[in-house]
Structure formats: C-alpha cells, structure tokens
Amino acid sequence: MAAASQEHERLRRWRLVLGADGAEGTGHPLTGRDAAMDGALTSLYGGGRPGGRGGSERSAGLGASAPSAARWLGDIRTYFPVPVVQVMQRDAIDRLGLSALLLEPEMLEAVEPDVHLVGTLLSLGKAMPETTRETARAVVRKVTEDLERRLAARTRAVLTGALDRSARTRRPRRPDIDWDRTIRANLKNYVPLPGRGGAGTVIPERLIGFGRSGRSVEKEVILCVDQSGSMASSVVHASVFGAVLASMRSLATRLVVFDTSVVDLTDQLDDPVDVLFGTRLGGGTDINRALAYCQSRITRPADTVVVLISDLHEGGIKDEMVRRAAAMKASGVQFVALLALSDDGAPSYDHEHAAAMGALGVPAFACTPDLFPEVMAAAIARRPLPVPDGGV
Numbered sequence: 001m002a003a004a005s006q007e008h009e010r011l012r013r014w015r016l017v018l019g020a021d022g023a024e025g026t027g028h029p030l031t032g033r034d035a036a037m038d039g040a041l042t043s044l045y046g047g048g049r050p051g052g053r054g055g056s057e058r059s060a061g062l063g064a065s066a067p068s069a070a071r072w073l074g075d076i077r078t079y080f081p082v083p084v085v086q087v088m089q090r091d092a093i094d095r096l097g098l099s100a101l102l103l104e105p106e107m108l109e110a111v112e113p114d115v116h117l118v119g120t121l122l123s124l125g126k127a128m129p130e131t132t133r134e135t136a137r138a139v140v141r142k143v144t145e146d147l148e149r150r151l152a153a154r155t156r157a158v159l160t161g162a163l164d165r166s167a168r169t170r171r172p173r174r175p176d177i178d179w180d181r182t183i184r185a186n187l188k189n190y191v192p193l194p195g196r197g198g199a200g201t202v203i204p205e206r207l208i209g210f211g212r213s214g215r216s217v218e219k220e221v222i223l224c225v226d227q228s229g230s231m232a233s234s235v236v237h238a239s240v241f242g243a244v245l246a247s248m249r250s251l252a253t254r255l256v257v258f259d260t261s262v263v264d265l266t267d268q269l270d271d272p273v274d275v276l277f278g279t280r281l282g283g284g285t286d287i288n289r290a291l292a293y294c295q296s297r298i299t300r301p302a303d304t305v306v307v308l309i310s311d312l313h314e315g316g317i318k319d320e321m322v323r324r325a326a327a328m329k330a331s332g333v334q335f336v337a338l339l340a341l342s343d344d345g346a347p348s349y350d351h352e353h354a355a356a357m358g359a360l361g362v363p364a365f366a367c368t369p370d371l372f373p374e375v376m377a378a379a380i381a382r383r384p385l386p387v388p389d390g391g392v
Contacts, residue, residue: 016041037079043072044092069101073110086114093120103128108135113142115342119232123281137273144272147240147369155244155373162377163219163250182207219303219380220252221245222294226310227257229282233342234309237369239275241341245376246270254297258290259283260315286316291324301332305379309338312353312364322356329360334379337364341372363387 015030016038030038069092076085089111092098099120101107111117121128121136128136182204192200223245225231225238235257245253246269254266257279268274287310298304306328314321329335337357340347347366354364365387367375378385 033079036075040072040075040079044088044095069098070104070106070110073107073112077110077112082112085112086116089114090116093117099124103132105132105135108132108139111139113139113146115143115147115233115236118143118236118276119281122235122276122279123229123232125280125282137277140276141273143236144240144243144276147237148244148272151240151369151373152244152247155241155376156248158373158377159245159248159251159380162380163248177207218250218252219305220254220298220300221376222254222256222297222304222306224290224294224306224308224310225255225257226285226287226290226308227259227279227281227283228285228311228313230311230348231309231340232281233344234338234340235279235281236276237341237372238309239272239279241369241372242269242275243272254294256290256294258286258293260286260289262286262290262293264293284315285310285313287312287314288316288318288321288324291321291328295324295328298328298331298333301328304332305334305336305376307336307338307376307379309341311339311347312337312350312357314350314353318353322353322360325357325362326360329362334382335360335362336375336379336385337362338367338375339364340366341369342366343368 012030012034016034072092073089076088080088093102098107102111102121103124108121118140121140183202185206186202186204189203189205190200191203223238223242225235227235238255242253242255242265245251246255246266253269254264255269255275257263257265259280260283263278263280265275265278268278287308291306291308294306298306308325325335325337337354339349339354349364357364363385367388371386371388374386377383
C-alpha cells in the first residue's frame with residue numbers, strides 16, 4: 001500500500017509539472033484542489049509546461065481585465081506558499097504584460113507585496129492615477145516595514161560596534177581616558193599590594209580613550225543610488241538602509257539618487273516610502289554627474305564613506321567618472337562600489353568600469369541585504385571589505 005501511495009503521489013506531481021498537453025503518459029486525472037491549481041498554472045504558463053510557449057493561449061487564461069486577474073491572484077494565494085506566489089506574480093507581470101492592470105486598486109489589493117512588485121509600481125510613476133496612489137503607498141509601506149523589521153536591528157548593532165571601535169584611541173589625553181574599558185583591558189596586569197589584605201592595583205599598560213566626540217565619532221555616509229530600471233530592487237533596499245542609517249545619531253547620512261539628473265532625498269530619509277515615491281525609475285545614467293554632486297557635499301573626507309550603488313553602465317563622461325572616483329579616494333574618502341544591493345543573484349554590469357574601480361582599490365561587487373551591515377562596518381573601520389566570490 002505504501003508503494004502504491006508513493007507512486008500515486010509521484011504521478012500527481014508530474015501531472016502538475018507537465019500540464020495537460022504534456023501529461024498523457026502519466027494517466028493521472030486531476031480533481032478538486034489539484035484541478036484548480038492546474039488551472040491557475042495553465043492560465044500563466046500554458047497547458048504544455050514547462051516552458052509554456054504560445055503567448056496567445058496563456059494570456060487568454062487571465063484575460064485583460066483587472067477583475068479576472070485579481071481573481072487569479074486570489075487563487076494562487078490560496079493554492080501556493082508565499083515565495084511561489086511572488087514568483088508567479090513576477091512571471092505574470094513580465095510574460096503577460098499586466099503592469100497596466102496594476103493601476104487598478106482591486107489588482108493592488110489582491111497581490112502579495114514584495115520588492116519586485118514595489119519596483120514595478122515605482123516604474124509606473126506618474127501614470128498611476130490618484131485613485132490607485134494610496135493603495136500603492138500601502139503596498140510599498142508593507143514591503144519597507146517588513147524589510148526594516150528584518151534588517152534594522154542587526155544593522156544598528158553591527159555599525160554601533162564599528163563606530164565604537166573607530167572612536168577609541170590608544171594614546172588618549174588624561175581627560176579622554178575611558179577608565180572602564182582601560183581597567184578591563186589591563187586586568188591581567190593586576191598586582192597585589194603587600195600588607196593591604198588582598199587589595200592591589202592594576203598597571204595600565206594600555207590606555208583606551210574616547211574619540212573626539214565623546215563616546216563616538218560621527219561619520220558621514222553618502223548613499224549614491226542609480227535609479228535606472230535595472231536597479232529597482234537595489235533602490236528599494238537602499239531606501240530602507242538609508243532610513244536605518246539616518247536613525248543613528250553617530251552617523252550623518254545623505255541619500256542621493258540619479259539617472260541623467262541628480263536628486264538629493266536626504267530630507268525624506270525618515271520615511272522610506274516618501275523616498276521611494278521621490279525616485280523615478282528608468283531613463284539614462286550619468287554616474288559622473290552624481291559623483292560630482294556627492295563630492296561637492298563632502299566636508300571631512302577622512303570621516304566620509306561614499307557608497308555608489310550602480311551597475312556602472314555609464315551614459316555620461318566615462319573617463320571623468322573614474323577620475324572623479326580616484327580623486328575622492330585620494331582625498332581620504334572610503335569609497336565602496338556595489339553593483340547591486342539585492343537578493344536577485346548575479347547582476348548585469350559594465351565589466352570594464354568595474355575593473356577600473358578595482359584598479360583604484362575599490363572592489364566592485366554585488367551585495368545582498370544581509371551582507372550590507374558588514375560591508376558598512378568594514379568601510380567605517382577602514383578594514384578590507386568582505387567581498388563575496390565573483391567580486392571584481
């Protein structure tokens with residue numbers, strides 16, 4: 001009986017994978033919930049899965065109206081786990097051209113919010129009518145709040161540690177000595193005093209002091225973010241991290257986004273949703289112009305970290321972009337180049353410009369949101385960056 005049950009389950013799974021047109025060999029009919037799941041898959045991928053070619057057959061399954069698409073979105077949320085739903089939503093938007101339907105409030109209420117959906121909504125920009133805008137903001141807010149819950153506490157903890165270490169000095173003046181840390185660091189040098197009943201003293205071979213601003217030294221961080229269409233996920237994550245960094249009093253954080261123009265969104269950093277709706281995904285890219293703006297805002301190069309988040313496909317003056325990055329680094333700025341800030345896998349990027357950054361001593365690599373706190377901590381402490389495999 002067990003073997004028969006296992007064989008039945010195997011055929012059932014193959015039937016769902018292959019779809020109706022490719023499943024004759026299984027001899028396994030679908031009923032009930034399985035039939036409904038198959039219908040949802042067929043609407044998107046066609047009857048002959050995998051591959052699902054034949055666009056007219058697929059699109060007919062969802063129809064061209066928001067209500068029918070919204071019903072389909074509700075169905076897949078019933079039948080599949082959230083990660084699968086998010087993948088299917090992305091496929092529906094890409095393969096079936098459903099972006100226009102996202103302008104309808106009932107569609108937005110039916111979707112499962114994720115980073116890619118936020119990127120799609122932001123790319124619609126001014127085409128979004130007022131009737132949809134508030135619903136879209138609610139979707140974006142849910143995603144950013146989920147990201148902040150996942151990333152904020154660890155980011156603050158890692159960076160606070162890096163800032164504390166950066167703030168200490170080993171040759172402090174007497175008023176700047178941190179006696180608590182100094183005593184703990186020198187306990188191995190405890191010497192008992194004769195005739196004092198076990199009392200003794202600690203010889204402070206190594207003094208630890210506070211930094212120039214008391215218990216922490218302020219660092220300046222500039223996030224310079226490419227808002228071309230391919231960088232949508234990176235823009236979403238950068239806005240959340242920008243808000244987290246801005247909430248730390250020991251950091252002065254600036255957020256700059258750019259395409260062929262440059263926009264400073266620093267005054268909106270208290271709300272990632274406002275930041276995201278202040279961006280304009282798509283268009284060209286002028287990295288040199290963006291770096292020139294960032295360079296003009298640097299007042300303390302030795303205490304400044306500039307994080308350029310871009311695929312380095314430059315539409316401006318290419319040689320000037322590299323020269324400007326070199327000048328910033330030579331002035332003492334800690335310069336970081338991230339080809340992406342997302343979980344999307346290996347990005348497409350300009351290999352020549354990435355190699356040029358590497359030649360300046362600026363590793364260019366894709367960074368996941370989970371790795372970003374360590375990257376920032378290393379940059380603040382001026383340690384080697386934790387470059388993953390595949391970095392340039």
